[in-house]
Amino acid sequence: MTERLLLTALKGGKSTKILTLNGKKMSKMPSALEKLPNLRTLDLQNNQISKVCPELRTLTKLTLLNLGNNLLQEVPEEIKYLTSLKNLHLFGNRICRIAAGVLDGLGDLVLLNLNDNQLSSLPPEIGRLQNLTFLSLNHNKLTVIPKEICFLEHLSELHINYNRITRIPEEIRFLQNLQQLSLVRNNIEELPEEVCQLTKLGVLDVAGNVIQIFPAGFQDLKLREFYCEGNPLFLKNPIFAPQPKDLWTLREIAARFVLSQLEEYNPLIMDAIECYPEVKDKLSKAKKCAICRKPFLSEWLECVYFVPPSKEEELSCWSISEVEDSQKTF
Structure with missing residues (x-):
């Protein structure tokens, strides 16, 4: 079945723009991809690929690459050559590191999905993805939110659920286009006052943290949805102040x-x-x-x-x- 699909794509030659090899139990990427120079979409999710083929770098017109649910242990270096890429799915792998320079050529990237991996840190180069609007890092091992993320001026959705985050950096205030922020099931103790400066924020989900108090000005946010269940909001002893x-x-x-x-x-x-x-x-x-x-x-x-x-x-x-x-x- 895999061979048939690939042959069909090869017959199309330069006119082939979409190739879907989803769930074909592939352990290797087909090197014949270099014969599809005008490919726009490549879907290889739900396979057993542990390493990409060098020929991937020839797909410079690719706009969507889905390598979700495979066996990758790091973000492939070949990806930096995919200069037209807009959507990159790497969820459900075993990625524990992103080498320096791997993201350098992805200036047009709009969506990056790294859910369900083993990342404990992110490289500073992530701050160069200036066109990124959607970033999802759920179910990893991150302990901090890199400050570089806070300078992605077009970012509208940030998902870092089920990690080990303990604090939100003050630089979060620079995400002036952020509309949705999800930080479910981390170890966050408080929200910084800078969160109140996110004027476009419409959805905030901080359920399952250890937040006991919200900053002054929090009530001024124009939230459409707010989730905070699972926080010990009322367990802390009250602070008494003299009554004037x-x-x-x-x-x-x-x-x-x-x-x-x-x-x-x-x-x-x-x-x-x-x-x-x-x-x-x-x-x-x-x-x-x-x-x-x-x-x-x-x-x-x-x-x-x-x-x-x-x-x-x-x-x-x-x-x-x-x-x-x-x-x-x-």
Whole structure:
């Protein structure tokens, strides 16, 4: 079957533009490819190819090459000669390295799929793929996102799911055309503030990381889809901050005024309060600050803080009720 397809393609000669040899159990690429100089699409996925033939470099008009699900251990050097290539699929191999210079001739590349390999790093040369719009690196062993990726100004989709990424570089802000960012199942602890500068980002997927907090300004992103399940967002102990005085409720402000007037035996207030039994009942539950002795209604007290008493202090000067009241404010 493989021979028949290849013969058919060879009969077409220079007019042949598409060759599909998908799932033919091939262990070698046919060297006769050099007789198809005008080939545009070459599909060799789902075979057992461990090494490409040297003749591949003659296919300078090739725009799509699919070598997915084979046995390649590195990105073939011959690929750098495919200067017209726009779509390159190398998913499902055993690629553990990309040699320096292999990507140099791929200036027109638009899509690069390296899913399901064993990459632990990427060469700096990946930053030269300036026309790249889609990059997928799912299911590899990457621990960092190379900064060079962040300078691919046309990149619109970046997928680095199921890797070992621990942080997102600040340079992510330069991906101003990024529309989809997927970082599922990594070890990312936080999103940098620079993510909030990705004005075109519409889909963000950070499910299954260890993110516990999102940066200020995150709410300003115009996301259509956002996935964050599987993160310990609410497991971290809260950070307490002093509550400023200007956050008193109106009821608390009024109550403190009325209570202070009652303590001064203001006859007008004392007579008026008798006409409002519900208010009188609420005011009867007021407490006094154990330090400043001023009355309050809320369970928060701005002037109280606790320090270990010195040996000279007499704790007996506090009544039991005062101690209980002060403890209830926290």
